Amino acid sequence: xxxxxxxxxxxxxxxxxxxxxxxxxxxxxxxxxxxxxxxxxxxxxxxxxxxxxxxxxxxxxxxxxxxxxxxxxxxxxxxxxxxxxxxxxxxxxxxxxxxxxxxxxxxxxxxxxxxxxxxxxxxxxxxxxxxxxxxxxxxxxxxxxxxxxxxxxxxxxxxxxxxxxxxxxxxxxxxxxxxxxxxxxxxxxxxxxxxxxxxxxxxxxxxxxxxxxxxxxxxxxxxxxxxxxxxxxxxxxxxxxxxxxxxxxxxxxxxxxxxxxxxxxxxxxxxxxxxxxxxxxxxxxxxxxxxxxxxxxxxxxxxxxxxxxxxxxxxxxxxxxxxxxxxxxxxxxxxxxxxxx
Ligand code: SF4
Numbered sequence: 001x002x003x004x005x006x007x008x009x010x011x012x013x014x015x016x017x018x019x020x021x022x023x024x025x026x027x028x029x030x031x032x033x034x035x036x037x038x039x040x041x042x043x044x045x046x047x048x049x050x051x052x053x054x055x056x057x058x059x060x061x062x063x064x065x066x067x068x069x070x071x072x073x074x075x076x077x078x079x080x081x082x083x084x085x086x087x088x089x090x091x092x093x094x095x096x097x098x099x100x101x102x103x104x105x106x107x108x109x110x111x112x113x114x115x116x117x118x119x120x121x122x123x124x125x126x127x128x129x130x131x132x133x134x135x136x137x138x139x140x141x142x143x144x145x146x147x148x149x150x151x152x153x154x155x156x157x158x159x160x161x162x163x164x165x166x167x168x169x170x171x172x173x174x175x176x177x178x179x180x181x182x183x184x185x186x187x188x189x190x191x192x193x194x195x196x197x198x199x200x201x202x203x204x205x206x207x208x209x210x211x212x213x214x215x216x217x218x219x220x221x222x223x224x225x226x227x228x229x230x231x232x233x234x235x236x237x238x239x240x241x242x243x244x245x246x247x248x249x250x251x252x253x254x255x256x257x258x259x260x261x262x263x264x265x266x267x268x269x270x271x272x273x274x275x276x277x278x279x280x281x282x283x284x285x286x287x288x289x290x291x292x293x294x295x296x297x298x299x300x301x302x303x304x305x306x307x308x309x310x311x312x313x314x315x316x317x318x319x320x321x322x323x324x325x326x327x328x329x330x331x332x333x334x335x336x337x338x339x340x341x
Contacts, residue, residue, distance in 0.1 A: 020058035020059050020060060020061065021058065021059050022056045022057070022058055022059070022092075023057055023058060023059045023061075023093070023094055023194060023195060023227045024056060024057040024080065024091075024092070024093055024094075024195060024227070024229070025055075025056040025057075025090075025091075025092040026053060026054055026055055026056070026076075026080060026089070026090070026091055026092075027054050027089055027090040027091075027092070028052050028053075028054055028088065028089040028090065029050055029052070029053045029054070029076065029079060029080075029086055029088075029089035029090070029091065030048070030050055030051055030052060030053075030086060030087040030088040030089050031049050031050040031072075031075050031076070031079045031084055031085075031086055031087055032046040032047065032048050032049065032050075032051075032087040033046060033047040033049060034046055035047060035300060045300055045301075046300070047298075047299045047300045048251050048299050048300075048302060049072045049075040049251055049299055050072045050075050050076045050079060050086075050251050051072070051250075051251035051252055051299075051302075052089075052251075052252065053072070053076055053089075053248075053251070053252065053253050054089075054253070054326070055246055055253060055256055057195075057227055057229060058227070059194075059225075059227055060221070060225065060226075060227055061227055061228075061243045061244065062221070062227075062228040062229075062230050062241055062242045062243050062244075063228070063229055063230065063242060063243070063244050063245070063246060064230045064231075064232065064238035064239075064241060064242030064244070064245040064246070064259070065077070065229065065230070065231045065232075065245075065246050065248055066232060066233065066235055066238050066245060066246070066247055066248065066274070067233065067247060067248035067249055068233060068249075068296055069233060070296060070299070071248040071249055071250060071251070071296070072248055072250070072251040072252075072299070073231045073248050074199050074200075074231060076231075076248070077115070077197045077199050077229060077231050078115075078199075079091070080113070080197065080229070081110075081113055081115055081197055082098065082101065082106060082110070083115075086099060093109065093112070093113065093195070094112065094194060096109070111137075111141050111191040111192075111193065112191075112193050112194045112195065113193055113194065113195040113196070113197065114188040114189075114191065114193040114195075114196050114197075115188065115196070115197045115198075115199060116181070116184055116185055116188050116196060116197070116198040116199070116201045116217075117184060117199055117201075118199050118200035118201065118203055118204055119204050120172075120177065120180035120181040120183065120184040120204070121172060121173075121177070121180050123184055124172040124180060124183060124184065124187075125172075126171060126172055126173060127171075128171070129168065129169055129170065129171060130158070130163075130167050130168060130169075130170055130171070130172065130175075130183050131151070131154055131158075131167075131168035131169060133172075133183065133187055134154045134157060134158070134183070134186050134187050134190050135150055135151070135154055135190075137187065137190050137191050138150050138153065138154070138190050138191065141191055151168075153190075154168065154186075154190070155168060157186040157189055157190060158183075158186055160186070160189075160220070160223070161182040161183075161185050161186045161189075161216060161220075162182055162212075162216065163179060163182055163183070163186070167179075167183070176209075177204060177205050177206065177209065178205055178206070178209035178212060178213055181201060181202070181205060181213050182213070182216065184201075185201075185213075185216065185217070185220070189220065189224060192224065193226070194225075194226070194227060195226070195227045195228075195229065196226055196227070196228050196229075197228075197229045197231065198217065198228060198229070198230050198231065199231045200231060200232050200233070201213065201217070201230075201232075202214060202232075202237060203232065203233070203234065210237070214237065214240060214241060217241070218241070228241070230242055235274055235275065235277075235278050236278055236279075238259075239259055239263065242259050243258060243259065244256065244257060244258050244259060244332075245257065245258075245259050245262045247262070247268065247270060247271045247274065249270050249296075249307060249308055250296060250297060250299055250302055250307040250308070251299055251302070251307070252307055252326075252336065253326055253334075253336070254268045254270050254271065254307075254308065254326070254335065254336045254337070255267060255268040255270075255271045255326075255333075255334065255335045255336070256326070256333075256334045257330075257332060257333035257334065257335075258332060258333075261330070261332075261333050262275070263275060265333075267329055267333065267335040267337065267340045268308075268335045268336065268337050268340065269290075269308065269312050269313060269314045269337065269339075270292075270308050270311075270312070271335075272290055273290040273291075273292050273313075276288060276289045276290040277289060277290075290313065292311045292313070293311055293313075294310060294311050296311075297310055303320070304320055304321065304323075305318075305319055305320040305321045305322050305323055306319045306320070306322065306323060306324055306336075306337070306338070307323075314339060316338075316339075318338065319338065322338055324336040324337050324338045327341075329341065
């Protein structure tokens with residue numbers, strides 16, 4: 001992903017992070033799925049997909065959430081969007097507690113937070129023209145708005161994401177993967193949201209078009225005054241997009257800091273292993289790869305103590321009994337490891 005042009009001055013954004021207002025705050029969030037079994041289909045255990053996760057995102061900021069498949073990052077995103085009900089914890093959005101919002105109040109709030117999905121094709125109705133796909137949410141929320149006015153807005157949105165006017169009358173299958181993702185982005189923008197949760201938005205695309213879509217997202221952030229929660233497994237992509245980065249492992253955030261601190265001085269052994277696997281663009285600078293042993297344990301039966309202790313190359317005896325808190329080690333840099341202080 002070295003060909004990505006960083007269109008925004010992310011450094012500037014990161015340094016001003018503390019001065020901005022908080023848009024999203026997640027406090028001790030848990031999303032546990034019940035597992036049913038036995039003759040009466042009783043709940044016999046739970047998958048702890050998200051377990052005690054806390055973080056905040058400032059207005060205009062991009063927070064990247066990174067981790068291996070199954071670490072809970074997508075579940076966290078869907079819970080924040082209220083597509084899943086949290087088991088415990090609190091979600092504050094723009095000063096309002098939305099944790100238990102339901103019905104018309106939730107519907108009204110929903111226009112402020114939208115999602116861009118990983119698979120643009122699966123998320124677009126193949127039976128609808130692109131114009132109708134983008135018109136639908138506007139029409140639902142603003143039924144009194146004139147059709148002519150909505151059509152003009154939709155055409156402007158299509159042009160803004162790099163699609164021509166005639167895209168309005170075409171169907172999703174007539175477009176390439178990158179163009180479909182542009183349609184998905186236009187749909188997400190239709191209601192002028194404050195927050196966009198982008199869940200692996202480029203991982204299904206060819207490498208050649210990934211950078212175009214990422215650059216588009218960066219441009220749109222400035223134009224539409226957007227805040228992003230950017231979920232991905234690829235650290236190179238997240239580095240280019242994010243001001244700060246949260247590292248997730250087995251439902252927990254194990255480290256969170258601005259992107260420079262995460263890359264230059266990763267504190268948690270898991271982050272250190274992830275960073276060591278990112279290819280070094282300068283072949284003269286060699287770094288030692290940390291290869292983790294074993295697989296990620298099942299979130300249905302997570303290890304006691306530190307969730308990473310079964311794979312951690314630095315683990316000591318007490319790591320299997322003490323669950324480390326996510327604590328601030330340096331200003332703005334939090335890590336959850338008993339060896340880090
Ligand atoms: Fe490794 Fe122990 Fe730190 Fe967990 S607490 S990351 S097992 S050293």
